[in-house]
Amino acid sequence: MATTLVTGGAGFIGSHVCERLLSRGDRVVCLDNFDPFYDRTLKARNIEGLLCNARFIPVVDDILNREALIDTIKKHGVEQILNFAARPGVSQSLTDPGAYQTINLIGATNVMDAARACGIPRVVLASSSSVYGATPRLPCHEEESPLVPLSPYAVSKLAMEVMAATYQRLYGLETVCLRFFTVYGPRQRPDMAIPLFVERILAGRPITIYGDGTSERDYTFVGDIVDGIIRAADQPPGVGRQVLNLGSSEAVSIRRLVDTLGELLGVSPRVSLQPDRPGDAPATLADISKAAACLGYHPRVRIREGLAAYLTWANVGVGGLSKATAVAA
Secondary structure, three states: OOEEEEEOOOOHHHHHHHHHHHHOOOEEEEEEOOOOOOOHHHHHHHHHOOOOOOOEEEEEOOOOOHHHHHHHHHHHOOOEEEEOOOOOOHHHHOOOHHHHHHHHHHHHHHHHHHHHHHOOOEEEEEEEHHHHEOOOOOOEOOOOOOOEOOOHHHHHHHHHHHHHHHHHHHHOOEEEEEEEOOEEOOOOOOOOHHHHHHHHHHHOOOEEEEOOOOOEEOOEEHHHHHHHHHHHHOOOOOOOEEEEEEOOOOOEEHHHHHHHHHHHHOOOOOEEEEOOOOOOOOEOOEOOHHHHHHHOOOOOOOHHHHHHHHHHHHOOEOOEOOHHHHHHO
16 A cells, blocks of 8 residues: 655645545545635535545645655655646736746755655656647647747746756656646636636626637546556656656647537537737647557547536536536636
8 A cells, every 4th residue: 555645635636636546545645735826615625525534644734845745754654746736827827927936846846855855766746738838849749849838837847847857867866747738627726717618608608718719729638637647656666757748639629618518508608709818829739659658548538528527527507507616616
């Protein structure tokens, strides 16, 4: 029975990872500072069903506190670390860039340094497809160069990857940086597009689309992402440093996303087109051949099926919002 520290474990992706690890019999230390970036009650709800499990250990603390990280690792006999604690959001990073560098770079560095100090051999780190920026070549491959990030958020994730490479070279710490492509599904953050679109569709309000609606994203269902994460964590020793894309390898336009939500909800969406936003890449699409070869990663959930799963979780019905969705909106 392995003991895994999951930072940001009460968040969208982190809570799903905790749940998956517990379901197979692992012991999980869930560290989260319940940052007020969004409503604390939503994070509490994410892990509410896990609190009765004796193998689930919640810890309220911050990755900016290196000594507390070391204490937690030693106290609970942590054997591996999965780091999802971060400040998310491309557009929000334009107004507070310093916070993104502090949390996403310094915080992640603290996690790696605590691992080094405690003899943890490997850290799995959540990175982002945002590091690719407006690359003219799609699908995005991990060896893409140069990378030209378009936002402070993207810069913070790329800087974290560079630091991970440095820790591998200096100390032999194995690091796996997973570049996530637009993760969606049950429990996703209320500031993300899909919850906002659903709220507006059901309220009869127009959905704001930046650009002409043809921009595309590689929407990846959270269950597929978690499968890739677990496979990355379960690799035998000796991987060194890895950078891997985790996506669906399916490009979906914003307009198609909105139309599919409307079809599932039985409502015709109203759309308001606005100029492109600074920091947004025009398109993302993952080349997942490396993750397939290294991890046996093969996403299974297509966009319509994944959106239906989200709506089922949110308990959304035509003509009104569920309590869960109303809180999120």
